[in-house]
Amino acid sequence: MKILVINCGSSSIKYELFEMEDESVIAEGLIEKIGTESAIITYQATDKEELMKTAEILDHREGLNLVLRLLMDDKDGVIASKNEVAAVGHRVVHGGEFFSESAVITSEVRQAIRKTVDLAPLHNPPNLLGIAAAEQQLPDAIHVAVFDTAFHQTMPKHAYLYPLPYVLYTRHKIRRYGFHGTSHKYVSEQAALFIEKPLTELKIISAHIGNGASVTAIDHGISIDTSMGMTPLEGLMMGTRCGDIDPAIVPYVIAKEDLTLSEIQSMMNKHSGLLGVTGMSSDMREVTQAMEEGNEQAKLAIDMYLYKLRKTIGSYIAAMNGVDILLFTAGVGENSSYVRQEVCKELSFFGIELDQSKNNIRSKKTREISTPNSKVKVLVVPTYEELMIAREAKHLVDQQ
Amino acid sequence: MAEEIQQIAVIGGGTMGQGIAELCASKGYEVLLLEKTEELAQYAKGKIEQSLDKKLSKWGITTAEKKITLSRIVFTSNIELLRNADFVIESVVEDMSTKKAVFQICDELCREDVLFASNTSTLSLTEIAAVTNRPEKVVGLHFVYPVTKRPLVEVVRGLKTSEKTVADLRTLLTTLHLTGVEVFESPGFVTTRMIVLFINEATYILMEGVAEANEIDFAMKHGYHFAFGPFEMADRFGLNSVLAALERLYREFGDTKFRPAPLLKKMVRAGHLGIKTGEGFFKYDKDGNRL
Secondary structure, three states: OEEEEEEEOOOOEEEEEEEOOOOEEEEEEEEEOOOEEEEEEEEEEOOOOOEEEEEEEOOHHHHHHHHHHHHOOOOOOOOOOHHHEEEEEEEEOOOOOOOOOOEEOOHHHHHHHHHOOOOOOOOHHHHHHHHHHHHHHOOOOEEEEEEOOHHHHHOOHHHHOOOOOOHHHHHHOOOOOOOOHHHHHHHHHHHHHHHOOOHHHOEEEEEEEOOOEEEEEEEOOEEEEEOOOOOOOOOOOOOOOOOOOOOOHHHHHHHHHOOOHHHHHHHHHHOOHHHHHHOOOOOHHHHHHHHHOOOHHHHHHHHHHHHHHHHHHHHHHHHHOOOOEEEEEHHHHHHOHHHHHHHHHOOHHHOOOEOHHHHHOOOOOOEEOEOOOOOOEEEEOOOOHHHHHHHHHHHHHHHO | OHHHOOEEEEEOOOHHHHHHHHHHHHOOOEEEEEOOOHHHHHHHHHHHHHHHHHHHHOOOOOHHHHHHHHHOEEEEOOHHHHHHOOEEEEOOOOOHHHHHHHHHHHHHHOOOOOEEEEOOOOOOHHHHHOOOOOHHHEEEEEEOOOHHHOOEEEEEEOOOOOHHHHHHHHHHHHHOOOEEEEEEOOOOOOHHHHHHHHHHHHHHHHHOOOOOHHHHHHHHHHHHOOOOOHHHHHHHHOHHHHHHHHHHHHHHHOOHHHOOOHHHHHHHHOOOOEHHHOEOOOEEOOOOOEO
């Protein structure tokens, strides 16, 4: 069974075609700058050369049309007809309270996604565009929506509510939703497989740290708390996002700096975090390098970053009254041995012990980096959201 | 229609034209900013850069966003480039014969399906549209200053403006994150008519010695939640523009309530036009910050 996974941004489409018999990738690529005369298209069929070209692509429909033409191309194509694509897995950022799992897209599902546009104004509209375009191009395939928020719908009420007037929840659904759910779910499953224990017997803390970052407490396979909130701004210090701050700072800064609401939003989302503190870069690699070269502001930024991450992990150990696996994933989590080392160093009270040499090995595979004596297993698990979306789609197709 | 719009031509690079061009470019459109001369086009470029730098310093945009917004605008005096435009917004000086000349040129050069919008605040749209061969495709689009910070426009129908034109325009407004209030053709529409009266009355109050300019501004700003008091607002619009609008309303309605305050006239004659000359009711530095 072949499944196409697509992830639509406002002007981009990321796509990956899987053969689900062995979960192998048949082809993948990206279209950027949709809506312009010079959209950039990359296409890579497995075992073939990567293609790159520019063309006029004015909307997502044209974009997807092109993807399908590439997939069916006489020379570089990988399928003979559209009908080979049994299902399309769509990444949808926000599912609100409507979706606690992936769903086959029907008009009701579309309606519900539309209702959450207010909660994710930047992400859900392009996701909907992608769905409409794909349904038109592949009318016979089963279309499945996989939500970033769905995995966290298991959180108990005391974890997802904010101590604001309760009416704000009933009226506007203001609550914690959490993000990166597809990734947290995937890596927790991989971790259980890796240590050969059932997920339902484990307490896992999953640290998905990339440019955006969140930590999730997964108790017996279920998300019970996560650091991102109603929006992806809450929680950890990130590349350009501030994460948790005293909410009273917002009106204070607006008054002092004479800012508009959109300016302060942009400040907290795009000018804060590592970038805001260093004034130099949002990229952990660059900031780490600057720190090694003696840049004190870079050192401060990383210290703040690590401190917040460690505090959050500690709080989730408390939330679950223990932890069996601490895992790191995504760009920073998979690649920065320094971040992993420094976070774990001060968690020794909980019996976390890192094996320095294992931690320093670079690899693209799931691996254990704690010592045999460590009470808690520390793992690095590469995330693979596209594969998870394909698996979710396959699961729903099998059910039909 | 709006989905097919790629390039928006903004004619006139004054304060409003700059704001309209910056807004359209920041929302992803390719923009053609047309001025009478290359010097004026470059001047408008400098002002837009200044405006973007200000937003950057207030964390409103990133360096990349500044770069991409600027890269989407072509600053030129070459009217031939109008042939590629998908939509035209005219924002030249508020003078009927100038506007008519601009619309005639646009009508000659632009494709037949292209809609024209005029940012006029007090002139008759029907009269402007009449010089073109497409009066049904001409509509009023009156922006509020400062354009990039006020998400409101008045959508004005001329006598012949078609339903389809208004509907197409509405689609475009959504992509520009603007809300349109529909108004019928009438001098000053809603916003200009009310705001110039507000400024004029404040000037009379100042002349009568009831309160100082600073105090009047403070009272209205804090008592009624205005972003700027009447005098700072006038300084930002340009006192000559305020005066011109009042005189036109006075002429059109024949009602003495629009009679410009003598102090306003005197200040314009003295060349105290507001921010653009560094002095109006208050004084300003070259970046437009109040001293």
